[in-house]
Amino acid sequence: MNPLREGLLKERIPEAQVLVIFGISGDLTKRKLMPALYTLARERLLPAAFAVVGVSRTDWESTEAFREDMRQACNRFARRRPVDEALWASFAKNLHYVSGEFDQAECYGKLKSALETLDKELGIPGNRLYYFATPPSTFPLIVDRLKDCKLVSRAYEPWTRTRVIVEKPFGRDLESARELNRRLKLAFREPQIYRIDHYLGKETVQNMLAFRFGNGIFEPLWNERHVEHVQITAAESVGVEGRGGYFEEAGILRDMVQNHLFQVLCLTTMEPPVALDSDSVRDEKVKLLRSLRPIAPERIDASVVRAQYAAGHVLGQSVPGYRQEPGVDPGSVRETYVALRLYIDNWRWGNVPIFLRTAKRMPKKVTTISIKFRDAPHLLFRSNGHGNSVANILTIRVQPDEGIALHFGSKIPGPTMDLAPVNMEFRYGTSFGREPPEAYERLILDAMLGESTLFIRDDETEASWGFISRILETWQGQKRRDIPLYPAGTWGPPESDDLIADTGAAWSQP
Amino acid sequence: MSAAASERITLGQGEPVDLAGVESAFSALWRQAGEQFAGNNESTVVRACLWNLVAYLPGPGADPQQVARLERLLADITQAVPSRVIRLQPRAAGLAPQGAEVQAWVATHCMAGQSGGGTVCAEEVTLAGYGEDGASHFPPLVRALRVPDLPVALLWLHGLPPKGRLVGQLMQMTDRMLVDSHFMTSAGALIALRDLIRGVAAMGDLGWMRLTPMRYLIAKLFDPPGHGDNLSRLERIEVETTPDGLNEGFLLLGWLLSRAGYKEFKAVDLGGSEQRFRWQVRRGNTSFPIDLFTRPGYSAYDYDGILRLSIMGGGERYAMEQVDEEHVSLESSHHTQSRVALHGWEDAELIISALQVTGTDRIYVEALAVAAGLMDTEAWNR
Numbered sequence: 098m099n100p101l102r103e104g105l106l107k108e109r110i111p112e113a114q115v116l117v118i119f120g121i122s123g124d125l126t127k128r129k130l131m132p133a134l135y136t137l138a139r140e141r142l143l144p145a146a147f148a149v150v151g152v153s154r155t156d157w158e159s160t161e162a163f164r165e166d167m168r169q170a171c172n173r174f175a176r177r178r179p180v181d182e183a184l185w186a187s188f189a190k191n192l193h194y195v196s197g198e199f200d201q202a203e204c205y206g207k208l209k210s211a212l213e214t215l216d217k218e219l220g221i222p223g224n225r226l227y228y229f230a231t232p233p234s235t236f237p238l239i240v241d242r243l244k245d246c247k248l249v250s251r252a253y254e255p256w257t258r259t260r261v262i263v264e265k266p267f268g269r270d271l272e273s274a275r276e277l278n279r280r281l282k283l284a285f286r287e288p289q290i291y292r293i294d295h296y297l298g299k300e301t302v303q304n305m306l307a308f309r310f311g312n313g314i315f316e317p318l319w320n321e322r323h324v325e326h327v328q329i330t331a332a333e334s335v336g337v338e339g340r341g342g343y344f345e346e347a348g349i350l351r352d353m354v355q356n357h358l359f360q361v362l363c364l365t366t367m368e369p370p371v372a373l374d375s376d377s378v379r380d381e382k383v384k385l386l387r388s389l390r391p392i393a394p395e396r397i398d399a400s401v402v403r404a405q406y407a408a409g410h411v412l413g414q415s416v417p418g419y420r421q422e423p424g425v426d427p428g429s430v431r432e433t434y435v436a437l438r439l440y441i442d443n444w445r446w447g448n449v450p451i452f453l454r455t456a457k458r459m460p461k462k463v464t465t466i467s468i469k470f471r472d473a474p475h476l477l478f479r480s481n482g483h484g485n486s487v488a489n490i491l492t493i494r495v496q497p498d499e500g501i502a503l504h505f506g507s508k509i510p511g512p513t514m515d516l517a518p519v520n521m522e523f524r525y526g527t528s529f530g531r532e533p534p535e536a537y538e539r540l541i542l543d544a545m546l547g548e549s550t551l552f553i554r555d556d557e558t559e560a561s562w563g564f565i566s567r568i569l570e571t572w573q574g575q576k577r578r579d580i581p582l583y584p585a586g587t588w589g590p591p592e593s594d595d596l597i598a599d600t601g602a603a604w605s606q607p
Numbered sequence: 608m609s610a611a612a613s614e615r616i617t618l619g620q621g622e623p624v625d626l627a628g629v630e631s632a633f634s635a636l637w638r639q640a641g642e643q644f645a646g647n648n649e650s651t652v653v654r655a656c657l658w659n660l661v662a663y664l665p666g667p668g669a670d671p672q673q674v675a676r677l678e679r680l681l682a683d684i685t686q687a688v689p690s691r692v693i694r695l696q697p698r699a700a701g702l703a704p705q706g707a708e709v710q711a712w713v714a715t716h717c718m719a720g721q722s723g724g725g726t727v728c729a730e731e732v733t734l735a736g737y738g739e740d741g742a743s744h745f746p747p748l749v750r751a752l753r754v755p756d757l758p759v760a761l762l763w764l765h766g767l768p769p770k771g772r773l774v775g776q777l778m779q780m781t782d783r784m785l786v787d788s789h790f791m792t793s794a795g796a797l798i799a800l801r802d803l804i805r806g807v808a809a810m811g812d813l814g815w816m817r818l819t820p821m822r823y824l825i826a827k828l829f830d831p832p833g834h835g836d837n838l839s840r841l842e843r844i845e846v847e848t849t850p851d852g853l854n855e856g857f858l859l860l861g862w863l864l865s866r867a868g869y870k871e872f873k874a875v876d877l878g879g880s881e882q883r884f885r886w887q888v889r890r891g892n893t894s895f896p897i898d899l900f901t902r903p904g905y906s907a908y909d910y911d912g913i914l915r916l917s918i919m920g921g922g923e924r925y926a927m928e929q930v931d932e933e934h935v936s937l938e939s940s941h942h943t944q945s946r947v948a949l950h951g952w953e954d955a956e957l958i959i960s961a962l963q964v965t966g967t968d969r970i971y972v973e974a975l976a977v978a979a980g981l982m983d984t985e986a987w988n989r
Contacts, residue, residue: 098835103866
């Protein structure tokens with residue numbers, strides 16, 4: 098026990114360290130990681146001694162050419178752009194790369210030498226944060242090589258910190274998730290592993306904890322006595338964006354529900370954690386996932402609707418159907434839309450239906466959580482023949498236009514007692530006068546700090562895959578030759594309306 | 608922060624306004640802002656406000672550099688923390704315009720919204736109080752001008768707030784007070800600060816917050832299993848500071864002793880040296896010496912604060928020494944690092960982070976109590 102540590106953990110100053118990105122030439126690095134790092138530098142949130150070493154098969158002409166490539170990426174994708182040249186100059190001098198094949202020991206020898214030089218030059222005590230921004234198939238290979246070259250250690254080191262960020266997907270079913278966890282743990286202890294789900298880095302998703310557990314007025318209503326149903330929608334207007342081959346293998350159930358939607362579901366419905374430390378929060382999430390009522394194979398079709406987009410129009414553009422996308426089998430039955438009706442078997446939620454919906458090629462990109470509260474027990478204003486009841490819905494807009502809206506009924510000004518729906522709105526942009534940080538900014542900073550609350554623990558991945566795998570196995574056993582279609586630019590197939598109409602509800606129109 | 612400063616457009620701040628008409632003057636500025644930004648694509652002008660920031664500025668005869676520093680700080684803070692800033696500016700009684708004890712100016716600072724939310728503007732009112740009578744108007748004016756239902760932060764960053772009715776009244780309406788013990792140069796300032804902290808809902812001290820990166824590294828020396836226990840078996844502590852960093856030295860000692868559970872100490876007379884202090888610390892049947900001294904005339908680089916710390920405990924030695932402005936060396940019997948980077952924060956960043964937490968840092972309160980206790984012994988008063 099070190100009494101000097103007391104009170105220090107809440108300070109958000111990362112220790113001096115080197116971030117090693119495997120896959121530095123990839124899309125994720127250019128679109129998300131490098132812009133996030135640049136913004137962190139802009140906001141002076143990076144440690145005084147900090148460097149990035151990228152590892153990639155790509156070989157640039159020179160370090161300067163590599164840095165220019167990264168500058169262009171930030172100029173395209175950073176929150177504040179174009180980049181501030183003076184700031185970029187100071188940030189870029191700590192960007193380095195090592196080229197080589199991930200399976201070659203030589204690559205790791207070069208990496209080790211580069212890291213030792215940086216340690217010496219910058220005064221970094223050997224702290225490393227590895228980021229696997231590569232296809233999941235390479236993770237075990239990279240882990241093995243890092244271990245062989247003694248670039249990682251499972252042993253507790255009081256002086257140095259070694260951590261790893263792992264990008265999704267964490268497996269493609271329960272079995273492969275377990276195998277991935279096993280391989281990672283050959284080189285790292287679980288507290289060193291940071292499984293990233295960028296949804297957890299979104300300010301509005303984190304705000305769910307603040308909203309629910311930091312206010313006294315909502316939590317008493319957050320249960321089966323007052324909530325009629327919950328809807329979580331994650332809609333994308335884009336199609337598979339050239340990733341037809343990947344999507345054919347994955348499908349949207351794996352790509353979105355197992356990770357993003359289940360994380361949002363957890364934060365929306367879990368019990369209050371005893372503290373805000375990483376294990377307390379994640380314990381509650383695991384409890385929630387384990388409380389999901391299993392869907393019997395013969396009930397899957399009644400509880401899970403899958404569909405695929407056909408050609409249509411999205412945001413003023415004609416777009417092809419999924420089967421016409423490059424890399425997609427013309428007879429594919431892979432789902433690009435999925436809607437689920439779930440129940441949580443615990444005291445809080447009883448028989449409250451929880452609806453999840455996610456899809457490609459919907460009318461717009463939007464992610465919302467809607468809590469529909471039960472109607473007033475006595476419809477007083479219906480009796481006079483003038484008014485009606487108005488649904489009370491709390492909507493949390495995760496993206497875009499982040500905020501919270503409460504819909505309720507209000508008297509229409511005038512001599513009659515008619516009610517009309519009105520909104521009470523909170524918007525991040527206008528209330529705080531500044532935009533929320535990008536998810537990757539928050540998550541990379543947290544990993545550098547060793548704060549793992551917003552990352553996914555091994556038992557979380559296994560609990561969520563346990564549920565999803567049962568659906569996947571049933572679908573596989575059905576050997577369907579066709580799948581319902583929905584025109585691109587619509588909110589999904591009629592079957593999904595039936596799914597929710599069974600309970601007397603309707604999908605929200607976000 | 609300086610990059611963002613160029614994007615700020617200020618409206619107002621010309622002629623003084625009638626004290627009863629401050630809110631009307633703001634309304635006029637809002638209309639002006641609405642017209643001025645009406646041509647933008649995002650034409651909405653949004654008033655953003657999270658805090659009432661009451662800044663007490665130095666009075667007549669203040670060091671111009673200090674005044675300029677505070678002005679820069681305020682500009683930087685308000686860009687990150689949307690606020691209504693109420694600047695309290697004491698002025699010499701002789702400068703008062705005829706018949707006026709207090710004058711007011713209003714301004715609105717506008718910036719392009721960062722999330723597509725139009726133009727975001729924040730308000731600033733400057734109150735100039737002429738002489739003591741003028742300053743006595745400050746508390747009721749703050750009460751009247753604060754945005755209702757938003758917290759009040761009182762920024763007193765240029766020295767020790769004096770005891771008295773004015774400060775007491777301002778503290779009463781304050782949810783968070785921010786001070787900077789580094790600039791409290793009077794003898795025994797930390798004793799007064801310890802007493803002051805009891806009268807305010809919450810306090811943040813920039814002098815303490817600047818120590819945080821160093822505290823991280825010192826804590827790290829005691830991370831290996833078993834070494835934390837050596838803090839309960841201390842044999843000697845030495846702290847060396849720059850001449851102007853003495854308060855930081857006291858706070859660092861206060862932190863170490865309070866965390867390790869030492870509360871009894873007695874000053875040792877070293878024979879009149881003003882820059883060297885020694886105490887004998889007792890716990891149970893054992894006692895050990897601690898020394899705090901400054902390095903006279905030290906100005907190797909632009910740094911003020913702790914230069915060296917040496918701790919003996921449980922038969923082991925732990926040391927940290929500043930090697931340049933941004934690096935320290937760390938040393939213990941089991942590990943040596945000759946150059947470890949030290950993360951430095953700008954003062955505006957410290958203030959912004961202080962506004963984001965609630966309550967007073969308990970570790971600080973305990974460290975300050977011990978630091979003030981050390982000051983309160985014969986060593987300081989001899």
